[in-house]
Amino acid sequence: MSLQHHDARQAYLAELSCFRDEFHSCLTARSDALFELADAVLCGDRPVRSLAELSLVGEHRRGHGGLYAAVTQGRVDADRMRQALASVPLPRSVDGRLVLAVDVTCWLRPDAHTSAERILCHTYGRGKDQHIPVPGWPYSIVCALEPGRSSWTAPLDARRLAPGDDTAAITARQLRDLVERLITAGQWQAGDLDVLVIADAGYDAPRLAFLLRDLPVQVLARMRSDRVLRRPAPPREPHARGRPPRHGGEFVFGQPDTWGIPDTEAVTDTRLYGTALARSWDRLHPKLHRSSWAAADGALPIVEGTVIRLDIERLPSGATPKPVWLWWSGTGATEADSDRLWQAYLRRFDIEHTFRLFKQTLGWTCPKIRTPEAADRWTWLIFAVYTQLRLARPLAADRRRPWERPSPPERLTPARVRRDFRHIRPKAVCPAAAPKPTRPGPGRPPGRKNTRPTPRHDVHTPCRTGSTTSRNKKPTNPRPRRTGERSS
Template identity: 90%
Template sequence: MGDPDILIVADAGYDAPRLAFLLKDLPVQVLARMRSDRVLRRPAPPREPHTRGRPPRHGGEFVFGQPDTWGTPDTETVTDTRLYGTTLARSWDRLHPKLTHRSSWAAADGTLPIVAGTVIRLDIEHLPSGATPKPVWLWWSGTDADAADTDRLWQAYLRRFDIEHTFRLFKQTLGWTCPKIRTPEAADRWTWLILAAYTQLRLARPLAADRRRPWERPASSDRLTPARVRRDFRHIRPTAACPAQAPKSTRPGPGRPSGRKNTRPTPRHDVHTPRKTGSATFRNKKSTTPRPRRTGYRSS
């Protein structure tokens, strides 16, 4: 059987069909949220005999905001959850966006591809915060999803928030992106140091006291977040053994002599957006009467 495909989970700010098209030769699947005003297309209907003219490339519209265009879902599951109550997940197979030569497809030549996937709509009963829940639309690069795949996909998307909070801890609390690193090797070493610090915070959770802010709720020792453990880590560190030797006293180096040029300049990487040759630049004006998006991805 081999290993399962890697599942890439992204928010609505990413062009999921574009990612799926670029990674089609790799064992990768893309799962991303879509805006609630998107419009996808069904597969082209079979061509009738003795029909003249160009065959259609797209079928009927699937408008997220118009339930009368959805039709009967291919799968439908109901699950009881602890945080969201009863959840209803429905999926529709082989839906694709109608792509145009703009944005990430501006430099593409010829006929644009058909990137079909599975659309999942998730409805929940309530939110933990008490806010009004809204439906979540997901697009998966795979097809022929069954009920088990549908439940696995929307649950994997919800797990994305745990990963996002972990990366935010790395950046804002542990300083993952603070140093100005020049080489990939140095970035790898610094990342491993951040992971080692994160592991220490996880292991020190039973030893830490809850030093919460005035607006935070009390939490037991087994529910402390790594950020809370870090507040009390200065009281834990003196009682922990240190395998390293005592640091040696030293002074900063002399640095580069005055008047000598830098022989190791920082590499600069050109960042550009592909654009057709000779194309004019237009300034997009946000419409006051938004309509369903019937074409490809456009950043908001």
């Protein structure tokens, strides 16, 4: 091993040790038990299926009773944890900007009748129009994206949506707090490119851009193909009477005769999608509806942006490709901007790999946790586990199975890095103290019934998103959406 390579490994190891020490400082009650629980998730040989099985991992030196007590009675300083996640090295796009993806994923708890604050969560069925609502805890998660094809992201924040929350307002506040933390941590400085926030069609992109207009943030989101936007108002004629118009002609996504000549047109040859055609139209805005902008005083604002239509030649699955409509909060887009934006939007789907790893490998939704506070605590532990995997990525070796193909060090997946973390852990800092000998409590005397049954809680309706509620059946004659009231 060369001296330069050895110094690089020591630097990566020091960064990992620094985060582990800060993570332990974020645990304010039962810190050692919670820290070793995170190490058990990191060093397990198999996907996590239950909390009790984690107590059998060698790195966890405490019993299963202390493990459950740590999850139910421990404490995590969430604000300090968020700042620690924002202070570690973050991935950036090719041009050096931070790219954030925001999405909602659900921890489904259909049979947890004693769990409070459950909400009917939208789930996707296997057949057409088979979407059903299932009770659970929805979480709004923000991740920083990498530029190339990768299953890695950098989770930065998570907020559980409580019953009655306005998802658009909660997401805007979440992004605002995150951008301010990134500025405080030195991740963004004056003169840097604006942070790009990418969202799917479930978000009201113009409203999100309006709420974040005073921050160095640009919003890029997909829009449904039945939307209708408006052009800028035409110049007022001399000596014209009456109130001047606020909106110009309609731009109907489903009617090509209303599009006109695009402002830019870029053609790109891709390996997966064949020829990709990106056309953009500048300065288009939705006609807003008062019900979605109840807090707006006076006249509703005009939120202009750029609409990009992406047409591709083929899909990897062989299905017939459909056009993708994107709305960008910036104006005056060039051909290079259009090409960069649609490729950046495709990276949004990397967050789905993170959700899958959280649920299927790290066991985020496996524990039968009763209270939502314990669910938040366990969520922060999973965030700390994933961040340690990301920091240990340059240190990990490829410990592949005999039937797996070799992978270069720069292409290791999070699951493969987890296989080698048990060998990396002894070289990093471990601030958790050894457990003290103790005995279990007496518990309830035998034969005595429980006189204090756990209360039951009702399931709440879905959160308000400023968008249309999910329907099991689509209308046979859908009409174009001409207002900003329903924007999903």
